[in-house]
Amino acid sequence: MIEHTSTVNVRYAETDQMMFAHHSNYIVWFEYARIELMRAVGINYCEMEKNGTLLPVLEVKASFMRPARFDDELKIKTQLPAMPRSKLKFEYQIFNNQDELLCQGYSLHAFMNSRNRAVKPPAAFTDTLKRYI
Amino acid sequence: MIEHTSTVNVRYAETDQMMFAHHSNYIVWFEYARIELMRAVGINYCEMEKNGTLLPVLEVKASFMRPARFDDELKIKTQLPAMPRSKLKFEYQIFNNQDELLCQGYSLHAFMNSRNRAVKPPAAFTDTLKRYI
Amino acid sequence: MIEHTSTVNVRYAETDQMMFAHHSNYIVWFEYARIELMRAVGINYCEMEKNGTLLPVLEVKASFMRPARFDDELKIKTQLPAMPRSKLKFEYQIFNNQDELLCQGYSLHAFMNSRNRAVKPPAAFTDTLKRYI
Amino acid sequence: MIEHTSTVNVRYAETDQMMFAHHSNYIVWFEYARIELMRAVGINYCEMEKNGTLLPVLEVKASFMRPARFDDELKIKTQLPAMPRSKLKFEYQIFNNQDELLCQGYSLHAFMNSRNRAVKPPAAFTDTLKRYI
Numbered sequence: 001m002i003e004h005t006s007t008v009n010v011r012y013a014e015t016d017q018m019m020f021a022h023h024s025n026y027i028v029w030f031e032y033a034r035i036e037l038m039r040a041v042g043i044n045y046c047e048m049e050k051n052g053t054l055l056p057v058l059e060v061k062a063s064f065m066r067p068a069r070f071d072d073e074l075k076i077k078t079q080l081p082a083m084p085r086s087k088l089k090f091e092y093q094i095f096n097n098q099d100e101l102l103c104q105g106y107s108l109h110a111f112m113n114s115r116n117r118a119v120k121p122p123a124a125f126t127d128t129l130k131r132y133i
Numbered sequence: 134m135i136e137h138t139s140t141v142n143v144r145y146a147e148t149d150q151m152m153f154a155h156h157s158n159y160i161v162w163f164e165y166a167r168i169e170l171m172r173a174v175g176i177n178y179c180e181m182e183k184n185g186t187l188l189p190v191l192e193v194k195a196s197f198m199r200p201a202r203f204d205d206e207l208k209i210k211t212q213l214p215a216m217p218r219s220k221l222k223f224e225y226q227i228f229n230n231q232d233e234l235l236c237q238g239y240s241l242h243a244f245m246n247s248r249n250r251a252v253k254p255p256a257a258f259t260d261t262l263k264r265y266i
Numbered sequence: 267m268i269e270h271t272s273t274v275n276v277r278y279a280e281t282d283q284m285m286f287a288h289h290s291n292y293i294v295w296f297e298y299a300r301i302e303l304m305r306a307v308g309i310n311y312c313e314m315e316k317n318g319t320l321l322p323v324l325e326v327k328a329s330f331m332r333p334a335r336f337d338d339e340l341k342i343k344t345q346l347p348a349m350p351r352s353k354l355k356f357e358y359q360i361f362n363n364q365d366e367l368l369c370q371g372y373s374l375h376a377f378m379n380s381r382n383r384a385v386k387p388p389a390a391f392t393d394t395l396k397r398y399i
Numbered sequence: 400m401i402e403h404t405s406t407v408n409v410r411y412a413e414t415d416q417m418m419f420a421h422h423s424n425y426i427v428w429f430e431y432a433r434i435e436l437m438r439a440v441g442i443n444y445c446e447m448e449k450n451g452t453l454l455p456v457l458e459v460k461a462s463f464m465r466p467a468r469f470d471d472e473l474k475i476k477t478q479l480p481a482m483p484r485s486k487l488k489f490e491y492q493i494f495n496n497q498d499e500l501l502c503q504g505y506s507l508h509a510f511m512n513s514r515n516r517a518v519k520p521p522a523a524f525t526d527t528l529k530r531y532i
Contacts, residue, residue: 013282016278016279024157056153058197059194061194071444142298144297145301145416146421149416203315204301204311290424322419325460325462327460
C-alpha cells in the first residue's frame with residue numbers, strides 16, 4: 001500500500017450559497033491528491049501523459065460527513081491500496097484542521113493510450129510502484 | 134417513480150486536455166438535472182431553500198462508460214425512485230446524441246434546516262411527490 | 267455588426283457564499299455566448315477547431331453592476347462589432363429577468379493554428395461574417 | 400504599495416482541450432492571490448466577512464500573453480497600489496517557472512455590508528494597510 005498526504009485550501013470560488021465548499025470540488029481535490037501521491041513516489045503524471053498513457057476515470061464515489069468551509073485547510077490522505085492490473089484504484093479521506101473526517105471516497109481508473117484504447121499499465125509505472133507495495 | 138429528462142451542452146470550459154468533458158462536471162450536471170426534475174413536478178428548489186430546507190449531498194457516485202466532448206448535447210435522464218424518508222435519492226443516466234450511455238450514477242441527500250440540523254422532509258415536499266410516486 | 271442573444275440559468279454550483287453567482291462564471295458564460303453567436307451565423311466553432319483554427323483569449327474584461335443569483339435566467343446579448351483583422355472582439359451584456367443590466371464586458375481573441383502560431387482569419391470565417399457585417 | 404507573491408499549481412481540471420489552463424481560472428487565481436496578500440499583512444478575509452464586510456468584484460480585467468499548462472507552478476505577484484477610499488484595487492502579474500509573464504490584470508472591489516449596501520472601508524482594515532502603504 002502506498003499512502004500520501006497532501007493539503008488544499010478551500011478557495012472562495014469553491015464555496016456555494018449553502019456556505020459550504022460545493023461537493024463537486026472534492027472530485028477535483030481527489031484528482032490533485034492522486035497526482036501528488038504519484039509524484040511522491042517518482043511518477044510524474046504530466047510526463048506519463050506526454051509519453052502516451054492516460055488515466056481516465058471509470059468510477060468515482062464520495063461520501064460527505066461534514067462540510068468544508070472557505071479558507072479551511074484540508075488534509076487529503078490518499079492510498080493506492082494494491083498493484084494495478086488493468087485498473088487502478090485510489091482511496092481518499094479528507095480531514096479538516098481539527099482532524100474531523102469530512103469526506104471519503106475512491107476513484108477507479110483505466111490505462112488508456114492517446115488513441116483512447118485501453119492498454120496495460122506501462123512497465124515504468126508498475127516497476128516504480130513495486131518498490132512501495 | 135418520477136422520471137425527468139433534461140439537456141445540457143458541454144461547454145468549452147468543461148473540457149480538459151484529454152479532449153473530454155472533465156469528470157467533475159457530471160456532478161454539476163447531476164445537480165442541474167435533479168433541480169429540473171423537482172421543478173417539473175412543481176417543487177422550486179430555490180424557494181425551498183428560502184423557506185429553510187436544504188438538500189445537502191451525503192453521497193455521490195458516477196460511472197463513466199464513454200467520454201462526452203465539447204459541444205455535445207447531452208440528455209440527462211433523472212429518476213426519483215422512491216418516496217424519501219429521512220434521505221432522498223436521485224438516479225442519473227447521461228446519454229449523448231447517438232443515445233449512447235456515457236455515465237450513470239446517483240446522489241443521496243439529507244434534509245437540513247438553515248442551522249445545519251437534519252430535519253424531516255417538509256410536508257409540502259412529500260405531498261407533491263405523492264401525486265407522482 | 268452581428269448581434270445574438272443567448273440564455274443561461276445560474277447553476278447552484280456557480281453560487282458562492284456571498285449568495286451571488288461567482289464572478290468567474292461570467293467569463294464562462296461569455297464563452298458560451300460567443301460560440302452561440304457564431305453558431306447562429308453558421309460558424310461551428312467545434313468544427314473550426316477540428317479544421318485547425320483556434321480562438322484563444324488575449325484579453326477579457328467584465329464590469330459587474332448587480333449580482334446574479336441561483337436559478338436566475340440570464341440573457342446574454344453578444345455583439346461582434348466589426349470585421350476581424352488579426353484580432354476578433356466580442357462584446358457582452360448580461361441581463362436578468364427584470365431586464366436589469368448585471369454585467370458588461372468584452373473578450374479579444376487571436377486566430378491561432380494547432381501549432382500555437384498566430385494566423386490570419388480563415389477565408390470561410392470572414393466570408394460568413396461578411397454576409398452579416 | 401503592498402506587494403505579495405503567492406504560488407498555485409495548474410490542476411488537471413483547470414486545463415481545456417486547447418491544452419492550456421482555461422482563461423477563467425486566472426480569475427479564480429487572482430482571488431486566491433488577493434486573499435493571500437491580505438493574510439500576509441494581517442487581514443483575514445474570512446473573519447472580515449464574518450464581521451460583516453464583503454469585497455464584491457466591481458470589475459476584473461486580464462490580458463493573456465502566454466499559456467499556462469497542466470502542472471505548471473505559477474507565481475502570482477499581487478499589488479495593492481494605493482490606500483482604498485470607496486473602492487479597492489488589486490493588480491496581478493502571473494509568471495511561470497521560467498519567469499515568463501503569462502498574464503496581467505486587475506480587480507476592483509467595493510466594500511459592502513451583509514445587507515448588500517456599499518460601506519466605507521472598516522477602520523481595522525485601513526489601519527492595517529496604513530502600516531504598509
